[in-house]
Amino acid sequence: MKEEYRQYCNDYYQRSKKYDAYMDDIVQWILAHPAATRKEIVHYISELSGSMNSGDYRMIADAHKIINALYRGVGQDYIDVHIDKLEDGDTSSLRWKEVNHKRMLVLSDIHFPYHDKAALMLALRVGKEKQVDSILLNGDILDFYQLSKFSKDFRKPSIKAELDVFRFFIDQLKQRFPEATIYYKFGNHEQRFERWIQNNAQMFDGILDIENLVDFEGHGVVFLKDNIGVKFGKLNIIHGHEIRAGMGVVNIARTYYMKAQSNLLFGHWHQNQEYITRTMDGAVHGAWAQGCLCKLDAEYTYGINQWVHGFSIVDRTSEEGDFRVKLYKILDGDTV
Helix, strand or coil: CCHHHHHHCCCHHHCHHHHHHHHHHHHHHHHHCCCCCHHHHHHHHHHHHCCCCCCHHHHHHHHHHHHHHHHCCCCCCCCCCCCCCCCCCCCCCCEEEEECCCEEEEECCCCECCECHHHHHHHHHHHHHCCCCEEEEECCCECCHHHCCCCCCCCCCCHHHHHHHHHHHHHHHHHHCCCCEEEEECCCCHHHHHHHHHHHCHHHCCCCCHHHHHHCCCCCEEEECCEEEEEECCEEECCCCCCCCCCCCCCHHHHHHHHHCCCEEECCCCCCEEEEEECCCCCEEEEEECCECECCCCHHHCCCCCCCEEEEEEEECCCCCCEEEEEEEEECCEEC
8 A cells, every 4th residue: 555545544553454455446446436336335345355344444434535635635624525416405395475565454363164253344344444455364264173183073064164164255255355366375274184184195185185175266366375474565474373482472472573583463373462672773673463353262262261353454655665564453343
C-alpha cells in the first residue's frame, strides 16, 4: 500500500497485511467506478480477497477518505456525499387559498344535521344585510356523527341524511346569495369521513369522497381541497384544528396568536374571543375565535360547556391587504 495512504487508514495497524495487499487496488477500482454502490464495492473486495468479513467494511470507509483527501481535494473534516439514485423527498400538497374579496361572511361549526336553525338564519340575514360578496364555510359544516370513533347511537341521522340536509342548505344559500362566491374548507369533522375511508374502505379512496358525494362543482361551491386555510389579505383564516392547543386553555385567541404569530381568524372551539397586540413598530396584530352555529347542548358535553353561537364578517380595507374583523355573538336570538 502506498505510504501516503496510511494517515487516512484508522484500522491499518490492526490489519496491516490486508491493507498492504488490497488497498491500492480498492482505491483504483473505486476511482474507476465513481458511481458504484456499496454493494458493488463489497462484491469487488470479495472477489479480490476471496472473502469479506465485518472488518473489511472499514477498508471501504478508509478508501473513501483516501480518495476524498488525495484525489478530490476534500479535507478529512468534510465528506462529499454523492447519492445519485436518491430521489427528491415527497412534497406536501397542503397550500393556502388566496382570495380577493371586499367582504366575506365566515360560518364555522354548523355540524349539519345538528345545526341551530335560528342562529344560522340570523347569520345569513346579517350577511345579506351587509351585502357580502363571498361566504366561507369554514369547517365542521358536516358532522359525520356515525363515523365518529366515539360510542354512537345508531338511531341518530345517517350519513345520507346529513348529506341531504347539507345539499338543501347549499341550494338555499345559492338562492339567497346568487352573486357571492362560496368556499368550503375541511374541519376535523369532515376528516372523519376521509379517515373512515382510509381505515375501512381503502379500495374506494378517491371514488367515495366528499367532493364526489356532495358535487361541490355542480352546486357552484369552490371546494378548498388540501388547503390549510384562506388568506384574506393579511388575515389568515383556518378552521382551528390545524393548530394544537390542548385542553383547558382559558384564552384560546391569545394561545393561537402566540403559536401562529400572525393575524388569525378561526372557529373549532365554539367560543367568541379576541386578542389584540401591538408590535414595537406600531403594527396591530390579532387573533379572533368565533362561535358555532350548532346546538349548544351536545350530548357528549352533557349540556355543560362554554359554547356560544356566533359568526364573523371580514372586510378588506386596502389594496395592501389590511382588514377589519367583526365578530358577532348571538344571544337570546339577536346579535351582540
